Amino acid sequence: MKISRELILVKGFRFGGVNIGLKDESLDFGGIVANSPCSAAALFTKNNFPGAPVIVGREHVADGKLQAIVVNSKNANVATGVAGIEVSRNTCRWLGEELNISPVMILPSSTGVIGRPIDTTKIRTGCKILANQLGEEVEYSERFAKAIMTTDHHPKFAHVVLEDGTKILGIAKGAGMVEPHMATMLSYIVTDGDLNSNELRAALHQAVNESFNRISIDTDTSTSDTVVLLSAGYKKTDRKDFQIALNDLCCDLAKQIVQDGEGATKLIELKISGAQDDKSALLYAKSVINSPLVKTAIYGSDPNWGRFVMAIGKVFDFPIPLENLKIYFGKGARRVCLDAEHSEDLTLVEALRPLLQAKEVFIEIELGMGTSTERVWGCDLSEGYVAENAYYTT
């Protein structure tokens, strides 16, 4: 089962993306509509101030059934009080009226600036426009993928076809405010497989934990993060294969998000091995992948391996002996290992430079304390991140 970064037609689902003028003339309002009610599962942000759509979405998916998803970009509808919740409920109601679907069968999402009121007249008109511009073909799913983008540079999607013919298609957006706590960003996954909502929930939980929960762009956790999985039920599906395919698909979408992180120029894959337990393995991994000084050194391809030592050392609760620590850069035959004993070998340090210049940087940190491992993905920190975020609402 190979992940392909192309769109594909999935039986039973129509898509759409339109412009309703929330900010400028780019696509800003999109929907996924199933021909009939689907089994559904969703995971949401852990941020304590979730956006209004997250509050409404949690209610609507609680019974494991959904028939549509409606998303606006340009405005996150977060910290907008009772009025914001009302907008999200109305969005579902208005689109439901157009499509003859019960509002509680629709999951709403919003992404964009926080703390600004959303233009309800535009949303109301938008529901009418969107309902008339839905289609099964990939040009429609591409418009959906574009409509949910914020600072993303390109739309993100991937699909996989199982051996039994079941298709899974995922469409995501990311860019900033991304940190590995629970679901992170917007991601919508549809399948023609026949899984029920309990099966979907379990499968999504496992896949998200291995993928979206293991990426970080900037340590900030969005208030709007949502991952939804809809199953139309046309195909008899092998459960084991489905899980493997879903895991791979989510990992691919997660990596796409990190690769297109705000200002990112490189994808970093970090493996922690030899940790004493899973909890500490994840703490070490996060400390390194989130360290601004590690991220800037990778951006500059600077072989400043001491910063990795610092980042492991600032996990105060889990000290390890320095002589245990081995830091590997690169993969395969070109792999270079650095440790305290070899810090005097400047040839070794210089050998890092070309490995750090690659578009994908692989690092493994071996702790020599046990057998637990952890893998996370992140990106470098460039001037571009600052430039994109300094004047975001301006």
Add this chain to the structure above:
Amino acid sequence: MKISRELILVKGFRFGGVNIGLKDESLDFGGIVANSPCSAAALFTKNNFPGAPVIVGREHVADGKLQAIVVNSKNANVATGVAGIEVSRNTCRWLGEELNISPVMILPSSTGVIGRPIDTTKIRTGCKILANQLGEEVEYSERFAKAIMTTDHHPKFAHVVLEDGTKILGIAKGAGMVEPHMATMLSYIVTDGDLNSNELRAALHQAVNESFNRISIDTDTSTSDTVVLLSAGYKKTDRKDFQIALNDLCCDLAKQIVQDGEGATKLIELKISGAQDDKSALLYAKSVINSPLVKTAIYGSDPNWGRFVMAIGKVFDFPIPLENLKIYFGKGARRVCLDAEHSEDLTLVEALRPLLQAKEVFIEIELGMGTSTERVWGCDLSEGYVAENAYYTT
């Protein structure tokens, strides 16, 4: 008692700063030498891989007595194995021989790049040169202040004179890898007061907790952080006044460090009030002051107040009702308050912009949950931080 950002002669102490060619021709080797043994106290980094000088320094200050401090910049002597420890011990031995002081009465510090061997021949020669270029006058303490700088743009010092005439002088360096966990950066404080080492230890602990432990530049905790307080014992000193003066002096030095943080263009003072307890108050404060999206918005003077909401909300373990949250910007008559109820008031949002354009940005976040408060200082995140750190060793 007024803090002055000028150097002052303190009876009993000589200073020096020289160039020994560790990297270029700038001052890179400095010392503080007392005329006789002093009471002393010190606090060090909590990083689990402390630099060799920190390991040696902890031993030497354990008995509460020191007579000298020796510091090199350009190389942190961290992750350099047994050889690194040997260098730090030898530095104390060589300088001790020149000055006729026992090596265990000398506290060593190093700051600069991590994981590179240090040139011992240059250090050995440096001890001879330094021993012959010590003086009491402020031109000597200024040379010391310059010799300990790394990416600092200017030397940092402050003094205070107590009503009873006791003088306290502090000299610090900061710039990057600064995060509020324990002592953060190098800071040397001398006084002619008559406090014993137990009194110094208690006083330093309190002062550091209110100052250096409350600043953050980039969440990365250095392996070399050291704060030392030496007392020559010439003056009979009022203990209460000394504590107040020391707290103020450390706060001033801490703010100087943040103001000159790598790439920093603004000082941010953040107060959390109305927290349920002290622990959560500090967690909220750190979450906001360390958020890259908050820091970039302040850099761009972007009135994106929703990012503060996000940063409070990502303290997952301590949820608070959104309707409780009030965010104040500015001080005095120009203070502006924003909350979920007023997010529609764009005039209010626009009123933030001039407050964010100031060189010192004041923010108070009121949680309405209890009576605990916390105050921290940080800086904005600019392209300059990335530029300074991307090619640090190159």
